[in-house]
Amino acid sequence: MQFALDDQQRLLVRTIRDFVKRELMPLEDRVEADGFLADDIAAEIQQKSRDLGLYAVNIPTAYGGGGLSVFDWMLAEEQYGYTSDILIRRAFGNVYEILLEGNAEQIETYLLPTVRGERTCSVAFTEPAAGSDAASIKTRAVRDGDDWILNGAKHFISDGLYSDFFVVTAVTDPDAGYNGISTFIVEKGMSGFNVGRDQPMMGLRGTSHVEMSFDDVRLSQAHLLGPEGKGLKMALSTLGRVRLAQVAARATGKATHIMDLMLEHARERKQFGAQIGTFQMVQQMLADSAMDINATRLALWQTASRIDNGEDPRANISMLKVQAAEMLGHVVDRAVQIFGGMGYCRDLPIERYYRDARIYRIYDGASEIHRVVMAKSLMKGDTSLYSVE
Ligand SMILES: Cc1cc2nc3c(=O)[nH]c(=O)nc-3n(C[C@H](O)[C@H](O)[C@H](O)COP(=O)(O)OP(=O)(O)OC[C@H]3O[C@@H](n4cnc5c(N)ncnc54)[C@H](O)[C@@H]3O)c2cc1C
Incomplete structure (x- = not known):
């Protein structure tokens, strides 16, 4: 437990606060007016942040991330908070730590490109009839030989228009309750996977929040993230x-x-x-x-x-x-x-x-x-x- 920041932590805070004020906050009005952040500007702010070593700071250095302690990561996130959600996502990345649970092949295919800013991931847990009660989801993955067949729907999925793959919860054993839910990686473009309407929100302009549906989406074992039944x-x-x-x-x-x-x-x-x-x-x-x-x-x-x-x-x-x-x-x-x-x-x-x-x-x-x-x-x-x- 510490109450005073050391020199390095102060530098981290100052660097991010300056970056946010100089590069990101001036973009806020435009995002608010347009309702989106243009791809070329997104690429530009990501590059600038990467040059300063500020991208994916929560991910261990072994995977190409910044490797910050949780304390230092919170110092960074506090400074991100000065600006809006979409600018934070594009400038600093939004690399979900659940991807660290993947096997070697999944780390290579999903985590590493996400840390490099080449791919973007969203998490898709919430369903129209299952929000707070995350264990009551209806999305279902049924075994078919070595594969899985996924059916169901999610909504409110942040950044869904932009992300190119999703960590999705689905019931794999309806009799096992909490231990019958698994997580799968579902990629945009897979047959039967539809990203639907961008649901209009009160705020958070520029970030999409989408409905999505899975209609007999065929997934291989390589798409199961972590052990079966341990998703939740x-x-x-x-x-x-x-x-x-x-x-x-x-x-x-x-x-x-x-x-x-x-x-x-x-x-x-x-x-x-x-x-x-x-x-x-x-x-x-x-x-x-x-x-x-x-x-x-x-x-x-x-x-x-x-x-x-x-x-x-x-x-x-x-x-x-x-x-x-x-x-x-x-x-x-x-x-x-x-x-x-x-x-x-x-x-x-x-x-x-x-x-x-x-x-x-x-x-x-x-x-x-x-x-x-x-x-x-x-x-x-x-x-x-x-x-x-
Ligand atoms: C802008 C936005 C972005 C989101 N992004 C994502 C995302 O990226 N991925 C994702 O999976 N989900 C996402 N969500 C979903 C979000 O996590 C859920 O909206 C949230 O968990 C609440 O669920 P709900 O909306 O279904 O409300 P409900 O669960 O229907 O709850 C309604 C009300 O009932 C109360 N309530 C429910 N159960 C109890 C209880 N046991 N005791 C007391 N009160 C209770 C709740 O607190 C709430 O006040 C997003 C939602 C929004 C609006």
């Missing part, structure tokens, strides 16, 4: 770190950036002949926001340190996911208030930050589900969520 277990164990990175750390970065904007406005904007930041009710919003952001960051560092120390603090990750998502919601809501009408007006990005923040309480497990995880762990005697061991 693998997904839950690897996605915890994704939640920490893509929700907790990014929410902290977003809130920090919003806090800077709130302070700037509170200093500059004058009403009744005084800076609005001198009015006590505005001051309360500023003070509460600083308090919430700082508490979340410290909790994030604590959880990241626990993972780096070899622990698997799942309930802690759930706690962080809820804390960070709700903290961002509170901070950005206060920002709209402090900016007044300009906070609601599309001439400024505050209203976009407000819309983009709302999903954090829903995806990667809704707050209610993570509270259930925490409560179950507490009831089993896990005092690490609130006490000193």
Whole structure:
């Protein structure tokens, strides 16, 4: 557990923050207006980030990644959080650690090109009738000789228009419940695999979220990722770190950036002949926001340190996911208030930050589900969520 960053960590933070401000944030308005990020610009920002060694920093160096500790990865993700989802995906990559579970051939075919930025992967777990209850999926893979035949449908799959392959959960043994779900790699272009409608969202402009269906898709054994029946277990164990990175750390970065904007406005904007930041009710919003952001960051560092120390603090990750998502919601809501009408007006990005923040309480497990995880762990005697061991 550390409370002060060393020189290398400060350099990492500064390098990424400068890069995000210089190369990515200026693109946000265009993405918002167009609803997409042009491929040539995506390629350009990826190349620039790769030149600085900032692509796929979460993946071990043995596979060509940046090999950061979880703590340092969270420092990086906090800085990514200053900008929008699609720009983060294209500039820094979105390499799911579940791909590390592949065999040698799968590492070669799927992981390594993804780390090199040549391929893009999405995870496809959610179905129209199975969201929070991920074990109740209906997508089914049935053995046919050495192959599998896949049928079913998924929705809300992030980056689905762009990605060229997907890690898909499917029931392989309907009688085994949680242990009857496996994960398969499904490639775009396979016969019977249809990527459908881009589902319109409240925010996250530029990132697609698609429906997809599998109609007798024939998969070989080479497409089974990890052991049969262990799909859900693998997904839950690897996605915890994704939640920490893509929700907790990014929410902290977003809130920090919003806090800077709130302070700037509170200093500059004058009403009744005084800076609005001198009015006590505005001051309360500023003070509460600083308090919430700082508490979340410290909790994030604590959880990241626990993972780096070899622990698997799942309930802690759930706690962080809820804390960070709700903290961002509170901070950005206060920002709209402090900016007044300009906070609601599309001439400024505050209203976009407000819309983009709302999903954090829903995806990667809704707050209610993570509270259930925490409560179950507490009831089993896990005092690490609130006490000193
Ligand atoms: C923008 C976006 C991107 C996404 N990206 C992906 C992706 O890339 N891949 C993927 O697989 N999925 C993705 N999802 C799906 C996302 O993970 C689910 O939306 C989320 O898990 C919630 O599931 P649901 O929408 O079906 O809600 P439901 O499960 O129907 O839940 C509805 C409400 O009921 C509550 N609820 C449910 N069960 C309980 C319970 N036991 N106790 C208390 N409350 C409960 C929930 O908390 C929620 O408030 C994405 C969704 C969105 C909107």
